[in-house]
């Protein structure tokens with residue numbers, strides 16, 4: 002269905018000074034419910050955790066076995082911008098799972114990470130996609146339909162005891178650093194994770210230095226995969242709010258017992274979520290353990306009930322920007338399709354979230370933290 006200019010004016014005036022975003026134009030053209038289109042027009046859709054692997058950089062699921070180029074699931078001409086537009090999101094935090102790369106000896110993790118940053122640079126140059134360094138860049142992503150990534154990494158194993166490497170990657174565009182994943186930094190571990198028995202006493206002294214360096218430079222600290230003690234240690238030294246980009250509440254185990262057993266250590270307690278929220282942070286709800294869109298929005302609702310709507314976001318933990326999406330599906334949850342964000346907004350409206358609250362969860366909460374942390378830095 003097309004959209005008339007009079008209808009445009011009506012909607013624009015009805016939404017006051019709000020911007021007339023391309024998301025709304027596309028949505029209306031596709032015959033989407035005007036209420037959904039209206040929310041999309043006002044919401045900067047952001048996925049706080051998404052795996053983005055340009056060809057040649059995807060690590061094998063088994064640690065230390067990098068896929069050969071011919072095994073890459075993505076073609077060399079992955080069009081990030083196109084995929085991002087199809088997802089309905091303005092931006093994703095584009096992450097590289099560093100400890101799943103082939104890191105055999107000190108130096109390898111850094112080399113592997115720099116290789117990924119270089120591959121991302123090439124994608125940015127040819128793919129008409131942008132990199133967010135400031136809040137303005139995220140706002141522009143939505144207002145001017147400029148698909149954008151926030152560069153991040155899952156596990157800071159590239160640091161290897163060299164604090165100056167944080168600034169090195171900052172200069173390459175990194176603005177979001179997930180300190181931990183599953184394996185320790187092989188030279189100087191930063192803190193205990195939530196999947197191995199605690200052996201570091203929470204955050205290490207060097208981990209505290211890394212947090213301070215992130216605060217100094219203007220990099221968002223992400224504590225997904227960190228133990229509760231590690232989070233408490235970070236909160237003692239951090240001068241800025243932090244995020245937990247992808248997780249769920251440990252009371253939401255879903256309907257798949259096998260998955261529940263595997264994922265439970267990666268979930269967080271209400272108490273854990275609350276200390277992050279009380280310090281101004283945001284928790285991204287992942288799509289893992291959701292068997293449907295309804296389940297996913299139920300998990301968002303549970304997190305909102307636990308910590309308040311100002312402290313929840315979406316952290317899908319998928320590879321939405323995969324060439325596989327060209328086949329019309331993605332790995333968010335069964336039935337999820339290339340549109341990803343639009344059905345989530347529709348379901349949230351259906352479940353009684355207000356447009357304002359959908360805006361917060363959909364991206365404004367992440368923007369608040371990103372804006373505060375990066376303010377005054379370029």
Ligand SMILES: [Zn+2]
Pocket residue numbers: 155225226247318
């Ligand atoms: Zn993860």
